[in-house]
Every structure is written in structure tokens, then in C-alpha cells.
Amino acid sequence: MEQRIGTDGVAGLKKYDIKVTGIVFMLYCLVGAGAFGIEEMIPEAGPGMTLLLLVIFPIIWAYPISNMVAECGAVLPSEGGVYVWVREAFGEFWGFQAGWWATVSTYITNGVYVSLVAGYVSQTIEMSEPAIHALKIGMIVIFTIINLMGVKEVEKVSTFLSILIVLAFALVAVVGFLNWNTNPVQPMMPEDYNILDSLSGGICICVWMYCGYECISNMAGEVKNPQVIPKGLIIAMPLVALTYVLPTLGGLACLPEGSWQNWTLSEEGMAADKVGYSTILTTYLGETWGYIFLIIAIISQCAIFNTYLASGSRGFFVLADDNLCPKFMVKVSKKKGVPYIGILSLAVVTLILAQSDFTTLVSTEVVFILAMYILLSISVIKLRKKIPPEERKKQGLYVMPGGKLGLVFFAGFPILISVFALVINGSDYFFMGIVATGTGPIVYLIFKWLYGGLYKLDPENNPLNKKTRLAYKDTLRIGLYMIIAGLFSFFAELWLHWYEIDYGEWGPDDYDMFSDFIPQIMQFLKWGGLILAAAGVVLALIGRKVETKENVQK
Helix, strand or coil, rough: CCCCCCCCCCCCCEEEECHHHHHHHHHHHCCCCCCCCHHHHHHHHCCHHHHHHHHHHHHHHHHHHHHHHHHHHCCCCCCCCCHHHHHHHHHHHHHHHHHHHHHHHHHHHHHHHHHHHHHHHHHHCCCCHHHHHHEEEEEEEEHHHHHHHHHHHHHHHHHHHHHHHHHHHHHHCCCCCCCCCCCCCCCCCCCCCCHHHHHHHHHHHHHHHHCCCCHHHHHHHHHHHCCHHHHHHHHHHHHHHHHHHHHHEEEHHHHCCCCCHHEECCCCCCCCCCCHHHHHHHHHHCHHHEEEEEEEHHHHHHHHHHHHHHHHHHHHHHHHHCCCCCCCHHHCCCCCCCCHHHHHHHHHHHHHCCCCCCCHHHHHHHHHHHHHHHHHHHHHHHHHHCHHHHHHHHHCCCCCCCCCHHHHHHHHHHHHHHHHHHHCCHHHHHHHHHHHHHHHHHHHHHHHHHHHHHHHHCCCCCEEEECCCCCCCCCHHHHHHHHHHHHHHHHHHHHHHHHHHHHHCHHHHHHCCCCCHHHHHHHHHHHHHHHHHHHHHHHHHHHHCCCHHEEEEE
């Protein structure tokens, strides 16, 4: 199995000696950097359901994903992570989909963290629009410079910021437990909510809070000993879970009964009737601690932005190195050995998107990430067949526990949760997700025709079809994609129609986007899905005639 990037350094990347602790803190920043975001979950799902989801999701979501990433990262410690693993399992078409979805999601949402910093600062300091814009530019410039200095500098900054964040949330938890006076799990759900309503209000946020474990693998080619990454994953997962559960439990337990309805992450978080993690400290330790915690909130977003700038900038770099992206993206600085074009492009896009709506950006990112996790889970199963666990253990590589039953658990739960999360948040988000993820095959066709893909690197093992100028059997792969996406859209519409109209009686106010076009969207999802699936069948049938050995170009 070929491991070009990240193992032999042909791409010009500089390798750094990163310890396990550095990996742990980089992961902590990539996944959470504190419990910020859970504030929006509490009034939507209910305090009891929020705590239940925060406890269960590490077991059925974070633990499986971190284990899959650890196993794949051990056997294929290559720059590019998920893209490389899926490519090795199912070829460059599916690998490109995973790489495209993961990278675009980072480009979309990095602006969120910059916007949140500006929002937090404006809570305490009155700022004009030019001043806010200057603050955003300054933040982007500072962390871009850090990233241009190399992964080691990113790791140092992540470690320092993570320690401050962990200490701050540990203080929230301790103060909360010492002043316990209410039942933190009551009510389980908001009044007049059923379990589906409560889950829809919390599951997408919970998924988002526990996303990001795979991002560290994007930089594996710059780590001298990439086997420290699996070790860091196993440590980081419980650390993230504890900094979510304990401060939330303590906060709900020490504040007045009924205050759970006022938790928020909005810019009005410092208002008298609003509640957040800082409220616990201001209530029991004084106003000064509230402002200190506000600084921690700013540090948290900076920490996330810093690490995602490093991780996201490697996505197009690796695709370009495989001739599946414009070649200028593969440029590496001679002195520091970092992909500076990727870093600078992500910084520019971040500045543009920092002006966008938080909810829309996050919801779009979650769709890309969920699709990527489904593909990752299936690829893990495939790679187990290509490289059996017995061979891996002989080499001392990490293997997920539990044998075949463990594989079902680790790969199965992320698939089930991803599918459920995709269809629980409303037809408007599902429609946007289907359209957004559909950009992957279109861009692949363009880049494959323009740049040649893996064929230009290794024609013998990556032959072209002379008629389609695509990789051998790509028409079958694209046809399969169309069938899966079409049928998923069709059956999702049946569920959404029941969930929103027959059962839920949703109105225009229940949708965040496209509220005036929901009936048309429903029809598009149903009939458009059937047409797409039928077209996929036709393409697959054509592929059976086109994808012959006679048409192979080596």
C-alpha cells in the first residue's frame, strides 16, 4: 500500500518532534477548547436531555471516531488523514469526496471563531464597526504568522491556551459543585416537548461539540513519530468529555431553579437575564471573575482558530500533491517547510466569511462533516480487509479493541448517528446539505480532467479510461454516488414530511432558511431524488459497457 505523502517527505514538508502531550492539547483545541456552545443546547433540549447527551455521546460517538482515527492513523500515518484513508480503501473518487468535504467545512466555519471573538470583546468594550473589523484582521494576521512558523509553534500555542481553558472550566465545575442547590436534570425536556423535539434541539449541537478528532491526522506527515497521534487521541477524548460534562452539571446545579431556560451563547450573554458559564463565577466569586472568564472565552476561540488554520490548510495541499487540485496549492516554504499557500488562502477566506451568519455556517459545516464520517466508517471496514488486524499487531500498530463485534460498534454508531442527525434538523438544512455535498463529484470531474489525478503519478496502478478520461471504473463510482444520494433524498423526504407536517405541524417560524419554499423543497427532495437515483442506474449501466479492459490507458 503506497504511502507517499507524510512518510518519505517528497512534498517538502518539514517534520517536527511533537510529544504526546502536544498532540493531546492540539486535539483539545480542534474538538472543543472548552464547553462554549453547550449554552445553546440547554434551553433547546432541556437540562436533563443535555446532560444525558453529553454523557452518552462520548461513548457512542467520540469514542468510536477517535478509535477509528487512531487505527487508520497508525497504519497510514500520512499527511491528509481521512482523504488518504478513503483513497486507499475505495480509490481517488471517494477519497476526493472525503478530502473535499472535510476541507470545505473548515474553510466555511473558520470565520465563526473570528466572529465570536469580536462578539465577546464587544460585550465589554464599546467598539465601532471599523474597530471590530480591525480586531478580526489582527486576530487572523497573528495566528496566520504562527502557522507560517510551523506545526511546532502551533503546538506550543495550543498547549498554553488549552491549559488556561481547562483551568477555567475546572474552576466553574468546582464552584458549581460546592454551591449545589437544585436538581440539574429537572426538567428532562422543555414543557410540551416530546423526545424527538428534545433530540432535534440538542443532537446537532452535541455532534458538533464532539467533532474534530480526525483533523489532527491532516498534519501527520509533519510529525517525526506519527504513532504519538493514536496515543494522544485516547487521552484527549475523555479530557474533552470531562470539560463538557462537569462544568455543565455544576452550573445547572448551583443556579436558581428555572434559570436553564436563559442559557445562551449570544452577544447578550452578559445581560442580567441571560445565563452562561461565566454566570456561575460572577454569582459566587464576583463580577471580576466574569470578565476573566470572558477573556477565557476569547482565548478559546483563538485556540480553535489557530489549530483549524493548521489542519484545514493541509487539505487542498494534499489534493494538489495528488494532482486533484490546482498545483499552486502544493507550494511549501523552503525555510519552515509549511504549505504557505494553503494557510494564506484559508486566512483570506476566513476574513470574508467572518461576516456571515453563525447558525447558517455551522449547520452547513455539520452536513459536510457528517457525510465525511459516514464515508470514514465504511472505509475503516474496507481497510480491515486489506490489512488484517493480525498483520497490524505484528508491527505494534494500534488496533481497535473488540474484534469483529468491536468493529461493528466503532463503525456502526457513527453511521447511524450521522444519518439521524442529517434528517432531524429540518428539510431546509437537509436540502442545503444535499446540494452542498453534491459539489464534490462536480469538482472532482473538473479537477480530474484538468490535472490528471493519480494517473500522472503512477499510471500503472491508477489507469485512465481512454473514453471518459477519468479513473478506471469512475463512471460506476459516480453512478453509485447518484443512486445513494437520490434514494437517501427520497426516503428522507418521506420522513421529513411526517416529522414536520403530519406529526410536528411545523409552521414558517420553525425554519431558519427557505421558509417560504418548504413545499417546493419537499417536492424537489422526493422527485429530484428519484430522478437522480434513476440517472445513477443509467450511468452505472453505461459504465458496465465503457469500463472494459480494452479502454484502459496505462
